[in-house]
Each structure stands twice: as C-alpha cells, then as structure tokens.
Amino acid sequence: MMDTFEHRLGLRAGRPNKNGVTCTLRLEPWMFNGAGVVHGGLLASVADEAAWHAIKAGFPERTAMTTSELKIDYLRPVKGSKLIARAVVLKLGRMLCVARVEILDEARKLAAHSTVTYALLRKPAPLQ
Secondary structure, rough: OOOOOHHHOOOOOOOOOOOOEEEEEEOHHHHEEOOOOHHHHHHHHHHHHHHHHHHHHHOOOOOOOOEEEEEEOOOOOOOEEEEEEEEEEEEEEEOOEEEEEEEEOOOOOOOOEEEEEEEEEEOOOOOO
C-alpha cells in the first residue's frame, strides 16, 4: 500500500449504493485547530475524498481522475470523536463528474455542505 494523503487521512468508505456512499472518519487530536474544532481544510479534504469514492463507484474499471473544483459551506463547528460524510453523484460525464457531499457531526447535524467536480484524466496516446 502506498503512503499517500488518502491513506493517512483514514477516511473509511462504506459500500457504494444507488444513492452514493457514506464515509466515516475517526477524529484525531491533530485534526483540530487552536479553537478546539475540526480544521476547515480537513473538512474540505473529507468532502473531496467522499466525492471520489462515490464517483469511482460509477465506473466499471479504475479511472484516473483529479479534483477540478471544490466548493464548501461550513455551517457549524465540528467537535467530538467522529464525523460522517454522505456523497451523492449528481453527474457522471465523459470529462467531468460532479458530486454533492454532506458532512455531519457526531450528533448527525449538518456541519458542512460541498459540491465537488472531478476531471477524468485521459490516458496518453502511445508513442509511435
């Protein structure tokens, strides 16, 4: 297994279904900012990863993709020991895919809402 950001983050994805995917994250002390709430950048990363899990489930084989846009609204500060991210695919296109992600706090209250767009990366043409 590669030592990547995704693996270090520790987001756990459930089984994808027709409604998307639900992910969970056990919160660690380093994930909190000086105010004692989860860092906003971490919540954006969770939204990004949850969207990726939902989108990749829509393809029959491994497809290379990367984030091309991410918009997040922070609605309430997150405290506690875990959070939940529910991602739903809005569009699976040939070049772009869009997902909506809701991040819930431990009490299952909506803490952030995000829209994430992924660009599909085309395989380079073979050299002749």
